[in-house]
Amino acid sequence: MAAERMTISQFLANRRGRRRPDTSDLLTYLYLTIGTILMFGPVLWLVASSFKTQAGLVKYPPPLLPYQQVQVEVAGFDKMLPLYEVTLEDGTTQEMAQIRRVGIEARMIDPANPDAGETKVNIRQRTPVEEVKLAWENYLDPLIELDNFDFFTYLKNSIIVTSVATAITLVINSMAAFALSKYQFKGRDAIFVLFISTLMIPITVILVPVFLVITSIGWKNNLWGVIIPGAATPTGIFLLRQYMLTIPDELLDAARIDGASEWHIYWRIILPLARPALAVLAIFSVMWRWNDFLWPLIVLSQNDYFTLQVGLNAFQGELQIQWHYVLAMTVVTLLPITLVFAILQRFITTGIATTGMK
Amino acid sequence: MRLLSILDPLTRPILLLLVTVVDRVLTPIQRRIGIDKMGYFFVLPNLLIFGIFVLFPMLLNFYYAMTGGTKLFPEDRPFIGLGNFDNLFDCGDFLSPNSCQEDLFWRGIFNTIQFVIFQVSGIVLFSLITALVLNRKIVARGFFRSVFFYPVLLSPVVVALIWKWVLQHEGVLNAIVEIFGGESTRWLLDPNWALFWVVFVSVWALMGFYTLILLAGLQSIPPELYEASSIDGANNWQDFRFVTMPLLMPTMFVVLVLALIRAVQMFDQIYVLTGGGPGTRTQLLVQYIYTTGFASQIQLFGLSAAASMVLGITLLILTLLQLRLGNQSSLA
Numbered sequence: 001m002a003a004e005r006m007t008i009s010q011f012l013a014n015r016r017g018r019r020r021p022d023t024s025d026l027l028t029y030l031y032l033t034i035g036t037i038l039m040f041g042p043v044l045w046l047v048a049s050s051f052k053t054q055a056g057l058v059k060y061p062p063p064l065l066p067y068q069q070v071q072v073e074v075a076g077f078d079k080m081l082p083l084y085e086v087t088l089e090d091g092t093t094q095e096m097a098q099i100r101r102v103g104i105e106a107r108m109i110d111p112a113n114p115d116a117g118e119t120k121v122n123i124r125q126r127t128p129v130e131e132v133k134l135a136w137e138n139y140l141d142p143l144i145e146l147d148n149f150d151f152f153t154y155l156k157n158s159i160i161v162t163s164v165a166t167a168i169t170l171v172i173n174s175m176a177a178f179a180l181s182k183y184q185f186k187g188r189d190a191i192f193v194l195f196i197s198t199l200m201i202p203i204t205v206i207l208v209p210v211f212l213v214i215t216s217i218g219w220k221n222n223l224w225g226v227i228i229p230g231a232a233t234p235t236g237i238f239l240l241r242q243y244m245l246t247i248p249d250e251l252l253d254a255a256r257i258d259g260a261s262e263w264h265i266y267w268r269i270i271l272p273l274a275r276p277a278l279a280v281l282a283i284f285s286v287m288w289r290w291n292d293f294l295w296p297l298i299v300l301s302q303n304d305y306f307t308l309q310v311g312l313n314a315f316q317g318e319l320q321i322q323w324h325y326v327l328a329m330t331v332v333t334l335l336p337i338t339l340v341f342a343i344l345q346r347f348i349t350t351g352i353a354t355t356g357m358k
Numbered sequence: 359m360r361l362l363s364i365l366d367p368l369t370r371p372i373l374l375l376l377v378t379v380v381d382r383v384l385t386p387i388q389r390r391i392g393i394d395k396m397g398y399f400f401v402l403p404n405l406l407i408f409g410i411f412v413l414f415p416m417l418l419n420f421y422y423a424m425t426g427g428t429k430l431f432p433e434d435r436p437f438i439g440l441g442n443f444d445n446l447f448d449c450g451d452f453l454s455p456n457s458c459q460e461d462l463f464w465r466g467i468f469n470t471i472q473f474v475i476f477q478v479s480g481i482v483l484f485s486l487i488t489a490l491v492l493n494r495k496i497v498a499r500g501f502f503r504s505v506f507f508y509p510v511l512l513s514p515v516v517v518a519l520i521w522k523w524v525l526q527h528e529g530v531l532n533a534i535v536e537i538f539g540g541e542s543t544r545w546l547l548d549p550n551w552a553l554f555w556v557v558f559v560s561v562w563a564l565m566g567f568y569t570l571i572l573l574a575g576l577q578s579i580p581p582e583l584y585e586a587s588s589i590d591g592a593n594n595w596q597d598f599r600f601v602t603m604p605l606l607m608p609t610m611f612v613v614l615v616l617a618l619i620r621a622v623q624m625f626d627q628i629y630v631l632t633g634g635g636p637g638t639r640t641q642l643l644v645q646y647i648y649t650t651g652f653a654s655q656i657q658l659f660g661l662s663a664a665a666s667m668v669l670g671i672t673l674l675i676l677t678l679l680q681l682r683l684g685n686q687s688s689l690a
Contacts, residue, residue, distance in 0.1 A: 035505065040505060046523060176401045179398070185394050194408075195408065198416075208666070211652070212422075228411065261384060264381060291513035313515050327523060334513070
């Protein structure tokens with residue numbers, strides 16, 4: 001934590017005016033340090049663990065870094081042999097490769113001098129020689145072939161759901177917000193209140209009937225069944241409407257005088273001007289959809305239609321958890337959101353602070 | 359957004375075509391119905407989806423709650439009036455779930471109440487402390503703000519898996535505990551520890567969101583007030599007690615109610631982390647709704663719908679509470 005130490009010395013130098021640092025400052029940075037470790041630690045631990053081999057994962061206490069036993073090539077053997085450090089009878093130690101193990105006896109050979117022949121060693125006399133090595137196969141195996149975990153299908157489904165749902169949400173929410181903010185028609189306020197009043201009614205409350213609707217339409221085990229029900233977000237309408245109210249009506253009138261149709265006004269004037277609000281909604285929609293779990297879990301029961309979250313849950317719920325794959329795939333699943341956050345960090349945090357929505 | 363502009367050459371012609379086609383169709387309509395009525399057209403797609411997938415199901419839910427059987431389609435379901443509610447509320451003693459016909463429902467309710475109390479107080483306490491800390495003049499505030507916010511973005515499944523890995527018996531937490539001379543524990547198999555960790559993990563995952571709201575609240579307090587109080591000779595504690603707290607109260611209420619609403623609906627994280635176990639120790643209300651209707655051999659949709667109405671009413675009360683506590687400009 002060299003960075004931490006630097007911040008501390010920095011803050012000792014210049015704090016609130018020219019006041020001398022007191023205990024409250026110390027507590028502040030102590031809190032922040034512990035907080036940082038607590039918040040990032042588990043995630044980093046996940047990432048570090050995801051690079052360990054299956055054998056490395058069962059080691060306890062777990063080493064910090066991913067170690068693997070060194071394998072060496074020995075003349076006269078087709079396969080790579082695991083390398084051990086062997087304590088010989090005369091007390092000296094030597095690195096030797098193991099040919100095979102029978103009971104408590106291991107047959108070892110000196111890789112540097114294979115002609116010297118095999119040596120029999122008690123397995124207590126040998127310890128594996130290890131090196132830090134990343135087990136990329138945890139990431140690559142599921143991508144290529146795993147019977148019960150079709151990563152690419154899940155990824156594809158998640159991307160489809162996230163992008164299509166976000167596009168639809170943006171279009172229909174912005175159209176509705178446009179109507180509700182810029183037109184005078186009968187029932188307008190009633191419609192707005194109706195939309196907004198469901199702000200706190202999550203799909204959890206109406207799972208059964210929505211499931212019926214989806215089944216009737218034939219959208220069970222169909223990505224549309226995941227995409228459409230949540231598309232008419234009250235949050236989005238509220239956010240966009242509030243924003244569009246600030247667009248002056250004169251702009252619209254001027255365009256009408258120039259002969260623009262209403263659709264044209266929506267597309268050419270309203271949408272470009274509402275871009276900041278649309279961007280906020282887009283980010284949230286991506287987040288909602290990428291992370292969505294309960295509803296996809298209900299709609300999608302066939303492996304081929306699983307999204308990443310549902311697939312990951314099914315995969316980790318198996319009797320024998322294959323942790324080395326589960327960890328790697330968890331990292332892959334959190335990667336896109338992490339990247340988006342890293343790029344748009346300031347935008348997201350200020351967006352939430354000002355709109356108060358998630 | 360600049361990243362997306364790479365796609366422009368590809369998407370622009372398609373969009374242009376779409377826009378022109380829609381315009382062709384709409385212009386005659388607009389001529390006939392007049393400008394103001396075009397509002398109906400713009401609101402229509404959203405209204406349709408809303409009507410079919412939110413409003414209609416909401417009404418249908420009442421009907422489901424009053425029907426029995428295991429068939430999904432309403433015409434196949436016998437009407438049983440308040441039978442499902444009778445079942446749910448058939449208890450010898452409301453304080454002991456074992457005496458109830460639907461003991462899992464009541465366990466769910468009690469577990470939810472416990473969870474909500476611990477989780478919401480945890481969230482309010484820690485997000486308040488964090489917001490106060492982040493509001494001080496500190497180095498790299500943006501960085502630290504992001505640190506506490508980052509878990510908010512992670513999916514519940516990912517969050518649960520991260521912690522499942524940390525908490526497993528041969529996991530890193532037990533290793534750390536042993537270094538300090540403690541005994542390794544099966545964290546998620548011990549009833550009390552399981553509840554603790556379920557609460558802890560959800561506070562971990564969500565507090566950043568509320569921290570941001572509180573931080574915004576803190577930053578909207580005019581600095582002149584602190585200047586005035588320092589002229590009056592107030593110390594730090596008095597500053598906090600008589601300036602910060604009263605002015606932060608509205609935001610605190612928003613946070614409290616939002617956290618309550620969220621906590622009552624808790625499901626996915628716990629479902630992946632403990633599956634509701636050990637036994638039914640961490641099975642909350644939403645998991646009961648899900649299991650009863652969708653994840654058991656016999657799918658009791660009516661019972662599930664009835665239980666979801668109990669949840670709905672709870673949420674309604676909380677929402678009204680929020681509206682009562684002042685029309686905050688923030689929503690969520």
